[in-house]
Amino acid sequence: MTVSRSSGGNVKGYNLGAWLPAAIIAAVMTSGTAQAQGFGQLSTAHAMDRRTADVGGFFGVFENSKVVFGQYRRGLFEQGDGGIQFGIIDPDGGSAGIAIGADLKFTLMTTRQSDPFDLAIDARTAFFNLDQFTLLQFGGSVVVSRDYPLTGNRAITPYGAVNLRVDGASYDNHVERMGYMARAQATNGGTDTNFNIGAVGGVKWDASELLDIFGEAILDDQLGVILGVNFKI
Numbered sequence: 001m002t003v004s005r006s007s008g009g010n011v012k013g014y015n016l017g018a019w020l021p022a023a024i025i026a027a028v029m030t031s032g033t034a035q036a037q038g039f040g041q042l043s044t045a046h047a048m049d050r051r052t053a054d055v056g057g058f059f060g061v062f063e064n065s066k067v068v069f070g071q072y073r074r075g076l077f078e079q080g081d082g083g084i085q086f087g088i089i090d091p092d093g094g095s096a097g098i099a100i101g102a103d104l105k106f107t108l109m110t111t112r113q114s115d116p117f118d119l120a121i122d123a124r125t126a127f128f129n130l131d132q133f134t135l136l137q138f139g140g141s142v143v144v145s146r147d148y149p150l151t152g153n154r155a156i157t158p159y160g161a162v163n164l165r166v167d168g169a170s171y172d173n174h175v176e177r178m179g180y181m182a183r184a185q186a187t188n189g190g191t192d193t194n195f196n197i198g199a200v201g202g203v204k205w206d207a208s209e210l211l212d213i214f215g216e217a218i219l220d221d222q223l224g225v226i227l228g229v230n231f232k233i
Contacts (some may be wrong), residue, residue, distance in 0.1 A: 002130040003020060009046055016137045028064065031223075032134075037090070038067070038083045038099055038101060038135075038137065039058075039069060039071070039087075039099070039101045039126060039203060040058075040060070040200050040202070040216045040218055040226045041104060041122075041141060041143065041159070041161040041163075041200040041216060042056070042058065042071060042083075042116065042214055042216065042226070042228070042230075043073065043081070043083065043103075043117035043118045043122070043143070044059060044143065044145035044157050044159045045105075045107060045109075045110075045117075045118060045119055045120035045143040045144055045145040045159060046107060046118045046120075046130055046147070046157075047073065047075065047078075047079050047080050047081050047103055047105065047106075047110075047120070047143060048073065048075035048117065049075050049108040050070055050075045050076065050077060050078060051074075051075060052074070052075045052191070052232070053072065053073065053074040053075070053232075053233050054072070054073045054074075054080075054157045054195075054212070054230040054231065054233065055069075055070065055071070055072050055229055055230070055231050055233055056068070056070065056071045056212075056214075056228055056230035056231065057069075057070050057229060058071065058087075058214070058226055058227065058228030059226070059227055059228060060218070060224055060226040060227075061224060061225055061227065062218070062222045062223070062224030063201070063222045063223055063224065064092045064093075065089060065090060065091040065092060065222070066089070066090045067087055067088070067089045067090070067226075068087050068088055068135075069086060069087020069088070069099060070085070070086055070087060071083050071085045071230075072084050073230070076104075079106060079107040079108075079110075080104065080105055080107065081105055082102070082103060082104045082105065083102065083103050083105075084101070084102050085099070085100065085101035085102070085126075085143055086098075086099070086100055086101075087099045089108060089130065090126060091130065091218055094130060094131055095097065095130065095131040096130075097128060097129050097130030097131065097133075098128070098129045099126065099127070099128050100126065100128075101124070101125065101126035101127070102124070102125055102126075103122050103123060103124040103125070104122070104123045105120050105121070105122040105123075105133065105143070106120060106121050106122075107119070107120045108120060108121065110146065111146065111223065114190050117144055117145065117146040118143075118145045118147075118150060119142075119143070120142075120143045121140055121141070121142060121143070121156060122140060122141040122142075122143055122161070123138060123139075123140045124137070124138075124141060124163070124165070125137060125138050132171065132172040133169065133170070133171055133172070134169070134170045135168070135170075136167075136168045136218055137165050137166070137167050137168075138165060138166050138170075139159075139161065139163055139164050139165025139166060140159065140163070140164060140165070141161045141164075141200075142162050143159060143160070143161045143164040144159065144160055144165065145157050145159035145160075145204075145208075146158065150206075151186045154205075154206045154207070154208075155206050155227070156162070156203060156204070156205050156206070157203065157205075157206075158201075158202070158203050159201075159202050159203070159205040160199070160200065160201050160202075161200045161202075162197065162198075162199050163197065163198040163199065163200070164195075164196075164197055165193050165195070165196055165198070166193065166194070166195055166196075167193070167196050168191065168192075169192045169193075170190075170191050170192045171190055171191070171192070174204075195199070198218075198219070198220050199219040199220070200216055200217070200218060201216065201217050201219065201220065202214060202216035202226075203215050203216075209232070210231060210232050211229060211230070211231060211232070212229065212230040212232070213228075213229055213230075214226070214227065214228050214230065
């Protein structure tokens with residue numbers, strides 16, 4: 001990436017890298033969206049080391065629903081990792097359902113190679129099966145993050161992600177707005193396919209050599225918060 005230089009030749013990219021994650025988080029708060037990302041982001045733009053793995057547990061609270069899920073994530077190659085998510089979603093006024101997801105992330109820029117921040121693209125898919133309603137999502141996210149070192153070889157990492165996706169919903173019969181996923185309504189069954197934009201702002205804290213703590217704000221039709229931990233295995 002090319003960054004501007006002063007007349008003395010000094011690179012001015014550091015300030016860009018320091019402020020861009022916060023700027024992205026602030027900017028996406030103004031975006032209007034329809035259906036939410038079911039599992040948030042829960043991964044920074046930095047790729048995990050190859051053959052390392054994490055397993056985590058997360059709890060999300062949204063305006064009209066709650067979700068509990070786990071994630072297994074593994075470094076797959078030098079600049080990429082992937083994750084699998086599985087959980088249960090409980091919409092207010094409806095029966096609990098199953099949520100399944102997967103993603104594959106590629107890091108394009110990294111501070112380890114003197115870039116001012118980490119940048120990645122993350123291909124994502126998710127499937128939600130609820131009473132009288134199913135939703136299938138395909139899309140991808142642009143993820144930006146930067147590590148800020150703390151004492152004891154720890155770091156705190158703010159990150160932001162903008163997600164572009166196609167949501168395909170199938171209704172058995174009349175369905176009211178269910179949780180943070182469904183905005184469209186259908187009568188006597190039917191399907192609904194939409195292109196949507198979602199956003200996430202989060203922070204990862206390296207609490208110890210074996211534990212990472214995540215917190216995320218989901219900025220969508222149904223606002224929500226996801227909190228959880230990752231164990232390094």
